[in-house]
Amino acid sequence: MSHAAWTAVTPYLRSTRRVIAFDIAGFGLTPPLPGGTPATIANLVEGLALSIHAMGIACPVDMAGNSLGASMALEAAKRGIARSVVAISPAGLWREHGAPHVKYVFGGMRFMAKNYPGLLKLTMRRPLLRELALAVPVSVGSGRMPTTDALRAVDDLAAATAFEQTFDNTRDPFSGAGISVPVTVAFGDRDWILPKGSQQWNGLPVHTRWLKKPGWGHVPMWVDPVGVSQLVLEGTA
Numbered sequence: 001m002s003h004a005a006w007t008a009v010t011p012y013l014r015s016t017r018r019v020i021a022f023d024i025a026g027f028g029l030t031p032p033l034p035g036g037t038p039a040t041i042a043n044l045v046e047g048l049a050l051s052i053h054a055m056g057i058a059c060p061v062d063m064a065g066n067s068l069g070a071s072m073a074l075e076a077a078k079r080g081i082a083r084s085v086v087a088i089s090p091a092g093l094w095r096e097h098g099a100p101h102v103k104y105v106f107g108g109m110r111f112m113a114k115n116y117p118g119l120l121k122l123t124m125r126r127p128l129l130r131e132l133a134l135a136v137p138v139s140v141g142s143g144r145m146p147t148t149d150a151l152r153a154v155d156d157l158a159a160a161t162a163f164e165q166t167f168d169n170t171r172d173p174f175s176g177a178g179i180s181v182p183v184t185v186a187f188g189d190r191d192w193i194l195p196k197g198s199q200q201w202n203g204l205p206v207h208t209r210w211l212k213k214p215g216w217g218h219v220p221m222w223v224d225p226v227g228v229s230q231l232v233l234e235g236t237a
Helices: 041-054 068-078 102-115 117-124 127-134 147-159 163-169 225-235
Strands: 061-066 082-088 183-188 209-213
Touching: 041 068, 061 068, 068 082, 068 183, 082 225, 102 117, 102 147, 102 163, 117 127, 117 147, 127 147, 183 225, 209 225
Parallel strands: 061 082, 082 183, 183 209
Antiparallel strands: none
16 A cells, blocks of 8 residues: 555644655655665665655654554664554564465455456445455455545555565564564454464563554554544554
């Protein structure tokens, strides 16, 4: 996806916080990493740090992320770039590898978006079909996602220039050893991309605040924008 995944949440944050939504390198509006640079979490965070610096923003900053973005926020905390982290459905906390079905779910969506975008968009235009198509990769309740956002997600998935490379280079277990800043980790009880076996402790600091959110899937921003914004504000207060 792209920064558009946060569109439903940012209005609830802007009244009290400055909000900057970034695209990961090779997705959305951000170009891929320089040629030959593998799209590992460490390298993606390095690219993010350069973007923050180029904007004239002094680090550390508060960070919230979802899925791979959540793992990047945790890595940023290890590097002193983040002063607090809210990680929603962070990838990589597994002991050895993620759930085997994930590559087929994401790979199938990528194939459809690139080769049959019209058919996939037709599915996205109907709330019931959208619910069925996105219940696993996004969240139960995706039928409530605005049609324009669903269509944007198809375009983002089709246009991503670093999808395969990033997927292949971010599957190793992530260790949060060395994080000293406040950390909140939240998983939805309906997250079928990261089932229980993918939600391990894996070296995150003992002060980590762990939450299980009822009704949330893997990407809960459209399903519960108010709840997500409250989580972000509390975790970065």
